[in-house]
Structure formats: structure tokens, C-alpha cells
Amino acid sequence: MTEPTIAFTGATILPIDGDRIDDGVVIIEGGRIAAVGGSGTPIPAGAEIRDVSGKWIVPGxxxxxxxxxxxxxxxxxxxxxxxxxxxxxxxxxxxxxxxxxxxxxxxxxxxxxxxxxxxxxxxxxxxxxxxxxxxxxxxxxxxxxxxxxxxxxxxxxxxxxxxxxxxxxxxxxxxxxxxxxxxxxxxxxxxxxxxxxxxxxxxxxxxxxxxxxxxxxxxxxxxxxxxxxxxxxxxxxxxxxxxxxxxxxxxxxxxxxxxxxxxxxxxxxxxxxxxxxxxxxxxxxxxxxxxxxxxxxxxxxxxxxxxxxxxxxxxxxxxxxxxxxxxxxxxxxxxxxxxxxxxxGVADRIGSLTPGKDADFCVWSGDPLDLYSRVEVAYVEGAEVYRHESAA
The missing domain is CATH 3.20.20.140 (Metal-dependent hydrolases)
Structure with a gap:
């Protein structure tokens, strides 16, 4: 079964390999990061769209x-x-x-x-x-x-x-x-x-x-x-x-x-x-x-x-x-x-939201350096592996 293409929209994104992106888009496909960019980033036809407005997306x-x-x-x-x-x-x-x-x-x-x-x-x-x-x-x-x-x-x-x-x-x-x-x-x-x-x-x-x-x-x-x-x-x-x-x-x-x-x-x-x-x-x-x-x-x-x-x-x-x-x-x-x-020795796979790397990242409720922020959903190779009870 082919894994779906998913587009996460509306989040503040910390790609690590580049500057912070407000109202950004992260697209994952086949368990990997396919694209990261601003709100104008093209979303593939048929992609599942997940609106995470107000949240932060951070690499694992x-x-x-x-x-x-x-x-x-x-x-x-x-x-x-x-x-x-x-x-x-x-x-x-x-x-x-x-x-x-x-x-x-x-x-x-x-x-x-x-x-x-x-x-x-x-x-x-x-x-x-x-x-x-x-x-x-x-x-x-x-x-x-x-x-x-x-x-x-x-x-x-x-x-x-x-x-x-x-x-x-x-x-x-x-x-x-x-x-x-x-x-x-x-x-x-x-x-x-x-x-x-x-x-x-x-x-x-x-x-x-x-x-x-x-x-x-x-x-x-x-x-x-x-x-x-x-x-x-x-x-x-x-x-x-x-x-x-x-x-x-x-x-x-x-x-x-x-x-x-x-x-x-x-x-x-x-x-x-x-x-x-x-x-x-x-x-x-x-x-x-x-x-x-x-x-x-x-x-x-x-x-x-x-x-x-x-x-x-x-x-x-x-x-x-x-x-x-x-x-x-x-x-x-x-x-x-x-x-x-x-x-x-694994930076070719993880550590940043770089296209081609494993889709290992978390959706945070806010700035991860804020004590009050929490992980709401975690993904490893594009698969959801954790969801906090407060997450929608």
C-alpha cells in the first residue's frame, strides 16, 4: 500500500537548515520530507491536508x-x-x-x-x-x-x-x-x-x-x-x-x-x-x-x-x-x-527538515523553548507514533 502524501499547513516551522518560517508548509511523501516552505508552497494534487495553524513543527x-x-x-x-x-x-x-x-x-x-x-x-x-x-x-x-x-x-x-x-x-x-x-x-x-x-x-x-x-x-x-x-x-x-x-x-x-x-x-x-x-x-x-x-x-x-x-x-x-x-x-x-x-553520523537522515530526509518531526503546541509548550503529535518516517490527549 502506497503511503499518502500529507501537507501540514499554517504552522511556524523550524527547519534548522534555514530560517524560521511563519505560516509554513511541510509536505511528506513516502515517509520522507518532500518539501518545506512558506504558505505559497505548491501542494501536490490529492495530498491530505492537515491544518496545524498556531502550532510549531520541529525536527525530532x-x-x-x-x-x-x-x-x-x-x-x-x-x-x-x-x-x-x-x-x-x-x-x-x-x-x-x-x-x-x-x-x-x-x-x-x-x-x-x-x-x-x-x-x-x-x-x-x-x-x-x-x-x-x-x-x-x-x-x-x-x-x-x-x-x-x-x-x-x-x-x-x-x-x-x-x-x-x-x-x-x-x-x-x-x-x-x-x-x-x-x-x-x-x-x-x-x-x-x-x-x-x-x-x-x-x-x-x-x-x-x-x-x-x-x-x-x-x-x-x-x-x-x-x-x-x-x-x-x-x-x-x-x-x-x-x-x-x-x-x-x-x-x-x-x-x-x-x-x-x-x-x-x-x-x-x-x-x-x-x-x-x-x-x-x-x-x-x-x-x-x-x-x-x-x-x-x-x-x-x-x-x-x-x-x-x-x-x-x-x-x-x-x-x-x-x-x-x-x-x-x-x-x-x-x-x-x-x-x-x-x-x-546520521545527519543524512535526521536532524533537520531537509527534503529527502526521514519525516521525523513533532507538532508542538508552541515554541519548544517555552516551558508551557508540549509535543502534541510525533511522527517517525511519516507515521504517527504519539498523540497527546489534548491534541485535536
């Missing part, structure tokens, strides 16, 4: 750092699969294999306009495992996945130091954590050299850890570096330059202290969570004003909840508070849409 929000589906809400121990803390290097484990689409958090995500996320392993290990970019709607993670793997998670700072220090194992210090990461990359380089020197047709024993690390060294996927403190951020940049891989800074609580260096190197920062208390030393400089400081310095930013640290429904509210503290509002909306999609 994107959170590039969550534990949705792996740290399940209301499940306690049974639903916590974020960290494989049995050895410091677990590059071979995949978040994909632990995601439960029945996690209650997925419903919260869709209801708050978050239609795509990057699910990461936790930060207990120096090298924690492979991340995956998924949509927040689906019966199985396989049908939800857009890119797998979408990165490899690593952690600096307090977490691996605490986890393995308590076990009386390496690493128990920051210098030990850096040494573990360097050693793993050297092992991967040696593995690549062994493969290159192998006789044609002669099998070589596979190593799933080293294969994953090789994908980082080959710049096929980014290195997703958990780090808060400025000195840990400097270490992240130092090791990345040594081995030549693509670096993404996750959290970046003190990234504003090195903003000029980060901007010069073109390293994106996924900043957050922002609505949390200062529960440990390395987040003592946490501030809602930090996203604005980074953006003003020319750093590419995305905003994260680190769900369930901050419930994913508060992603848009974190951005609104950051605007209140100085972040440009257009930059804030990019930090919730196209920028995280780009970091995840």
Missing part, C-alpha cells in the same frame, strides 16, 4: 549521549546493563546487545520530542564498548538502529579510577587510566600490522577488542571520550593526537576553561547533564551557563541529559535554561538536532 530532537534501554527505569539491578566492569578494556561489548525497547524511558523520550538517541555504555571502564545510534520507536533494537557502531566509549577521570582502585587493580590513578588506553591502541596497531603481514589465504586469529579499536584508528568511528575536568580534557586531546583518531568530548563540564583550544582543534563537545547537583569533585564547575560560553568561543556543541542521570524529558528544558544563561536560541536548537545527528 536528538540526544547524543544516553543510557536509554540499558539502564532501565523502575527495574533496578535487573535492568542495569550499562557497564561490563570485569576488566578495564571491553571494546568488544556493544550497547546494541543490551537495549530493551520496552524501557519506560522510550515512551518519555517520544512524548518530549526526542526521536533519536545515541546509546553509550557506561563510564566505569577506561574503554567501555561500542555505542549505537537509534530511533526511539520500534519493537526491536535492530529495526530502531541507524548506525552501529556509531562510536567507541572511553572514560577518563574519577569513574575508572574508583572502580578499579577499589578492586586493587590497574588503573587506580589517572596516569594508569591513560596507560591502559595507550596500551590498548598499541595492541590494535600491532594487530593491524599482523593482518597486513599475513600470507594471502592464511587465516589470522580474530580479536574482537582489537577489531573495534582498529575502527577508531582507521577513523571509521569516533572515540567518545567521557571527561569532565580540564586536565582530563587535555589528556583526551593529547592521546587523540598521538594516535590520530576522531575525538568527541562527552560531558565537558570544564571544557569552557579550554574553549579556545577545543575550538581551534574542531573537537565537538556533547555537554551535560546540566540539571544535576555537584555530586563529585570533577563536576564542581557544572553550570547552565557553560554551553553559551563554549558556543561563543566557536566550539561545536550538543546538549545531553545523560539519561537517566537527567530524565530524557528534560532535554528541551536544559536547552531553554542554557538560552536563559546566554546561549543563542538558534544555536540551542541546533545543539538538540543537527549537531548531535552529525556527531552520531
Amino acid at each position: 530532537l536528538v540526544d547524543a549521549h544516553v543510557h536509554l534501554g540499558t539502564s532501565e527505569e523502575g527495574e533496578g539491578w535487573a535492568g542495569n546493563d550499562t557497564n561490563e566492569m570485569t576488566e578495564p578494556v571491553t571494546a568488544h561489548v556493544r550497547a546494541l546487545d543490551a537495549i530493551n525497547p520496552a524501557d519506560l524511558g522510550f515512551g518519555d523520550a517520544v512524548a518530549s520530542g526526542v526521536l533519536a538517541v545515541n546509546v553509550n555504555p557506561g563510564s566505569g571502564n577506561p574503554i567501555g564498548g561500542q555505542t549505537v545510534a537509534i530511533k526511539t520507536v520500534g519493537r526491536t533494537v535492530d529495526e530502531m538502529a541507524m548506525r552501529t557502531p556509531s562510536g567507541l566509549k572511553s572514560a577518563l577521570g574519577e569513574n575508572p579510577k574508583r572502580v578499579y582502585g577499589e578492586q586493587k587493580k590497574t588503573p587506580s590513578t589517572r596516569l594508569g587510566t591513560a596507560a591502559v588506553i595507550r596500551g590498548a591502541f598499541v595492541d590494535a596497531q600491532n594487530y593491524q600490522a599482523k593482518l597486513a603481514a599475513a600470507e594471502p589465504g592464511k587465516p589470522v586469529d580474530r580479536d574482537l577488542k582489537l577489531e573495534a579499536l582498529s575502527r577508531v584508528l582507521n577513523r571509521e568511528i569516533p572515540w567518545r571520550q567521557h571527561c569532565h575536568r580540564a586536565d582530563d580534557i587535555a589528556t583526551a586531546m593529547r592521546i587523540a593526537e598521538e594516535f590520530g583518531y576522531e575525538l568527541v568530548l562527552d560531558h565537558g563540564t570544564e571544557a569552557h576553561l579550554l574553549a579556545d583550544i577545543i575550538a581551534e582543534k574542531g573537537i565537538p563537545v556533547i555537554i551535560g547533564p546540566l540539571m544535576v547537583s555537584r555530586t563529585k569533585v570533577e563536576v564542581r564547575n557544572r553550570s547552565i551557563a557553560n554551553p553559551g560560553k563554549l558556543a561563543a568561543a566557536g566550539v561545536t556543541i550538543a546538549i545531553t541529559t545523560d539519561h537517566p542521570v537527567v530524565p530524557i524529558g528534560n532535554l528541551i528544558h536544559q536547552a531553554a535554561l542554557a538560552v536563559k544563561e546566554g546561549l543563542d536560541r538558534d544555536e540551542a536548537m541546533r545543539a538538540l538536532t543537527i549537531t548531535p545527528a552529525t556527531i552520531m
Whole structure:
């Protein structure tokens, strides 16, 4: 059965890849965006017209750092699969294999306009495992996945130091954590050299850890570096330059202290969570004003909840508070849409209302940065996946 062509008319549209459009038109066809424009945009004959006058149409929000589906809400121990803390290097484990689409958090995500996320392993290990970019709607993670793997998670700072220090194992210090990461990359380089020197047709024993690390060294996927403190951020940049891989800074609580260096190197920062208390030393400089400081310095930013640290429904509210503290509002909306999609490697499909991309968007009751606005209807690939009880 052919999917109908639908024209949404009368809304204020935030295409992200262009200026705001008042009294605009969005046309979807075959599950994709077909056209976006002003009130004079031609509507195909036979299209179903949906008048959403007074509403706002916004691309699905994107959170590039969550534990949705792996740290399940209301499940306690049974639903916590974020960290494989049995050895410091677990590059071979995949978040994909632990995601439960029945996690209650997925419903919260869709209801708050978050239609795509990057699910990461936790930060207990120096090298924690492979991340995956998924949509927040689906019966199985396989049908939800857009890119797998979408990165490899690593952690600096307090977490691996605490986890393995308590076990009386390496690493128990920051210098030990850096040494573990360097050693793993050297092992991967040696593995690549062994493969290159192998006789044609002669099998070589596979190593799933080293294969994953090789994908980082080959710049096929980014290195997703958990780090808060400025000195840990400097270490992240130092090791990345040594081995030549693509670096993404996750959290970046003190990234504003090195903003000029980060901007010069073109390293994106996924900043957050922002609505949390200062529960440990390395987040003592946490501030809602930090996203604005980074953006003003020319750093590419995305905003994260680190769900369930901050419930994913508060992603848009974190951005609104950051605007209140100085972040440009257009930059804030990019930090919730196209920028995280780009970091995840899926900007060809989502992140803006660009013709040809997936028709993943929400109809909001008003300006999404207004606390009183809500998602009324959500669409994924043109199919309605959520409708608030107040929606007509």
C-alpha cells in the first residue's frame, strides 16, 4: 500500500537548515520530507491536508549521549546493563546487545520530542564498548538502529579510577587510566600490522577488542571520550593526537576553561547533564551557563541529559535554561538536532527538515523553548507514533 502524501499547513516551522518560517508548509511523501516552505508552497494534487495553524513543527530532537534501554527505569539491578566492569578494556561489548525497547524511558523520550538517541555504555571502564545510534520507536533494537557502531566509549577521570582502585587493580590513578588506553591502541596497531603481514589465504586469529579499536584508528568511528575536568580534557586531546583518531568530548563540564583550544582543534563537545547537583569533585564547575560560553568561543556543541542521570524529558528544558544563561536560541536548537545527528553520523537522515530526509518531526503546541509548550503529535518516517490527549 502506497503511503499518502500529507501537507501540514499554517504552522511556524523550524527547519534548522534555514530560517524560521511563519505560516509554513511541510509536505511528506513516502515517509520522507518532500518539501518545506512558506504558505505559497505548491501542494501536490490529492495530498491530505492537515491544518496545524498556531502550532510549531520541529525536527525530532536528538540526544547524543544516553543510557536509554540499558539502564532501565523502575527495574533496578535487573535492568542495569550499562557497564561490563570485569576488566578495564571491553571494546568488544556493544550497547546494541543490551537495549530493551520496552524501557519506560522510550515512551518519555517520544512524548518530549526526542526521536533519536545515541546509546553509550557506561563510564566505569577506561574503554567501555561500542555505542549505537537509534530511533526511539520500534519493537526491536535492530529495526530502531541507524548506525552501529556509531562510536567507541572511553572514560577518563574519577569513574575508572574508583572502580578499579577499589578492586586493587590497574588503573587506580589517572596516569594508569591513560596507560591502559595507550596500551590498548598499541595492541590494535600491532594487530593491524599482523593482518597486513599475513600470507594471502592464511587465516589470522580474530580479536574482537582489537577489531573495534582498529575502527577508531582507521577513523571509521569516533572515540567518545567521557571527561569532565580540564586536565582530563587535555589528556583526551593529547592521546587523540598521538594516535590520530576522531575525538568527541562527552560531558565537558570544564571544557569552557579550554574553549579556545577545543575550538581551534574542531573537537565537538556533547555537554551535560546540566540539571544535576555537584555530586563529585570533577563536576564542581557544572553550570547552565557553560554551553553559551563554549558556543561563543566557536566550539561545536550538543546538549545531553545523560539519561537517566537527567530524565530524557528534560532535554528541551536544559536547552531553554542554557538560552536563559546566554546561549543563542538558534544555536540551542541546533545543539538538540543537527549537531548531535552529525556527531552520531546520521545527519543524512535526521536532524533537520531537509527534503529527502526521514519525516521525523513533532507538532508542538508552541515554541519548544517555552516551558508551557508540549509535543502534541510525533511522527517517525511519516507515521504517527504519539498523540497527546489534548491534541485535536
